[in-house]
Amino acid sequence: MNLTDHEKAMYDGEHGRAKARAMDLLVRYGEALGAERLVETNNVAGAFNASTPSVQAIAEKGMEHVYSELNLDSDEVVDVPHMVAHTCQLITGIDNDNWELQGVDKSLVDMQRANEKYLGRRGVNMFATCTPYQVGNVPVKGEHCAWMESSAVIYCNSVLGARTNVEGKESTGAAALTGRIPYWGFHITENRRGTHLVELDIEVDDMMDWGLLGYYIGEVIGEEIPVLKGTGRQPDLIKLKHFGAAAASSGGVEMYHIPGITPEADSIEEAFGGRKVKGTFRYGAKERRETYEKLQSSTEKKVDFIMLGCPHNSIDQMALIAHMLENRKIHSDVQLWVHTPRAIKQVAERNGYIDTIRDAGGVVMSDTCPAISRRLPAGTKVIATDSAKQAHYLPAITGVQGWFGSVSDCVDAALTGQWNGRV
Amino acid sequence: MDIAAEAKPETIELKGRKVVAGRAEGEALVTTETISGWGGINERTGTVIERRHEMRGVSFAGKILVFPGAKGSSGWSAYFHMTRLNGVQPAAMIFTRMTTKIALGAVVTRVPAITELDQDPLSVIETGDWVVVDADAGTVTVTRKSRR
Numbered sequence: 001m002n003l004t005d006h007e008k009a010m011y012d013g014e015h016g017r018a019k020a021r022a023m024d025l026l027v028r029y030g031e032a033l034g035a036e037r038l039v040e041t042n043n044v045a046g047a048f049n050a051s052t053p054s055v056q057a058i059a060e061k062g063m064e065h066v067y068s069e070l071n072l073d074s075d076e077v078v079d080v081p082h083m084v085a086h087t088c089q090l091i092t093g094i095d096n097d098n099w100e101l102q103g104v105d106k107s108l109v110d111m112q113r114a115n116e117k118y119l120g121r122r123g124v125n126m127f128a129t130c131t132p133y134q135v136g137n138v139p140v141k142g143e144h145c146a147w148m149e150s151s152a153v154i155y156c157n158s159v160l161g162a163r164t165n166v167e168g169k170e171s172t173g174a175a176a177l178t179g180r181i182p183y184w185g186f187h188i189t190e191n192r193r194g195t196h197l198v199e200l201d202i203e204v205d206d207m208m209d210w211g212l213l214g215y216y217i218g219e220v221i222g223e224e225i226p227v228l229k230g231t232g233r234q235p236d237l238i239k240l241k242h243f244g245a246a247a248a249s250s251g252g253v254e255m256y257h258i259p260g261i262t263p264e265a266d267s268i269e270e271a272f273g274g275r276k277v278k279g280t281f282r283y284g285a286k287e288r289r290e291t292y293e294k295l296q297s298s299t300e301k302k303v304d305f306i307m308l309g310c311p312h313n314s315i316d317q318m319a320l321i322a323h324m325l326e327n328r329k330i331h332s333d334v335q336l337w338v339h340t341p342r343a344i345k346q347v348a349e350r351n352g353y354i355d356t357i358r359d360a361g362g363v364v365m366s367d368t369c370p371a372i373s374r375r376l377p378a379g380t381k382v383i384a385t386d387s388a389k390q391a392h393y394l395p396a397i398t399g400v401q402g403w404f405g406s407v408s409d410c411v412d413a414a415l416t417g418q419w420n421g422r423v
Numbered sequence: 424m425d426i427a428a429e430a431k432p433e434t435i436e437l438k439g440r441k442v443v444a445g446r447a448e449g450e451a452l453v454t455t456e457t458i459s460g461w462g463g464i465n466e467r468t469g470t471v472i473e474r475r476h477e478m479r480g481v482s483f484a485g486k487i488l489v490f491p492g493a494k495g496s497s498g499w500s501a502y503f504h505m506t507r508l509n510g511v512q513p514a515a516m517i518f519t520r521m522t523t524k525i526a527l528g529a530v531v532t533r534v535p536a537i538t539e540l541d542q543d544p545l546s547v548i549e550t551g552d553w554v555v556v557d558a559d560a561g562t563v564t565v566t567r568k569s570r571r
Contacts, residue, residue, distance in 0.1 A: 025530070025531075028443075028530045029526060029527050029530050032442045032443060032526040032527070032529060032530050032536070033521065033523065033526045034440070034521070047497075047498070047501065054466070054467075054505060069508075070501070070504065073504065073530070073531040073533075148497035148498075149497055150495075150496060150497055153497070165523040166497045166522075166523050166524060167497060167523060167527075168497055168498070168499060168500035168501060168523070168524065168527045168528070168531075169498070169500060169501040169504070170500055170501075170504065170527060170530075170531050171500070171523070171527050182523075184523070185522075185523060223494075223520075223522070249495075252494050252495070252522075371462070393462055395474065396462060396472075396473060396474045397462050
């Protein structure tokens, strides 16, 4: 791989052992990919913090052991200097406030907090959300990023027009210390063009519709780049957040174009950029219905846990849920957890939304989600969620049965204890 | 003739590109389905746990894992990294589809890995075959289980 003089100096240890180990990882990774060089990045979103039992044995030796082993893949334990790139922490395993409800051992909470202090001083900003683009990290079109979290990556590439591959724990750890990431995949303009056309025969309108469309596209397209035609009404952040998360769950979609709406294509021709269209799919009422059925993994109408807010809710979603729960009480057999980034939770608190949700019997969670933490209320057998991503992963990870539907279907289930959702 | 054939086991050599250096040999475990890391494997046992996966319940620990590649969460590398720390990593990886997940995952699992083979490893290699991966030489040598 071709390295610049500065990269060679870092590799050779002239800027300290941590950067040398980071460069070693980036070179091994770049060569594995077949990349010819690295690219500069000043925007890293990764998974740094220690919050799981499997990390505990390493954390007990010291936080530099955690970073060296898990974020740099280094056998040599190095002192960790301040991050070079703007860096943030994505979602974590523990809600710093609601850990008891999650059933987390106090020793793990103490570890997470100690680790956050260690990382915070070194410039890892504790956004603690899967949606950094909602709380201040909004990359500019063309900006080279090194992000993890498939739902954030697809948003970054497609909606913002910034450039990132799906990075991992070790590559983001190395990128944060060096400001470098392999120049490969979505960093290269030619690799960002559309491959398949998806023609819509029905209007896609609310959030559930966008989730269904995303889940369908991921299933049929896998890791290719869809170009959408006929989406009708202008979508917003909430809808595209759900669409992308769904497409990145059922498949491995990391980039899409909606000509006229997403920034890299004003027309279908521009979206394909002269590439041959590999295939065309039509999405109509039949496909919508079939996708809806696929997302249901439950036969039991009695529900005991409602999960809202995957990807983490925007302030508008929090307002809607508070409005639906105003002066009402959820069913006594049901637990309701609503997830939003900590920064948005503060706004929701000020607006009174948190009080409204709490008075109704719900809990507002931050920093984590049940799929990441693998923690649900004790005894949960049947869940309902407004997230295609959560409906995809939670049954697989935790063995529960799951219902998927609109936010109003989910709130209805919270109030009645019964699933009455329909497409 | 038959006796001679049995005495000399059938071997096939595939040529490809090194992803991670090293040499390893072992029994092949072949799947035509991509594997999820986070949410798809148990990192303490090296077992596939994904609902509806053809290898569900099967452990790849110590096996030559032959598969199309990675899918799913960006936690792929972190979970395969943990299989190494727990001593249940595969002995080597042979795969067909390059992505950042599989590249980084193979690197941090630190096992010999190879791709871009001149024949499709998913159809040439069968579960149970004895496979030698020499990533530095860019070769995969397959000895049929029936002839071993």
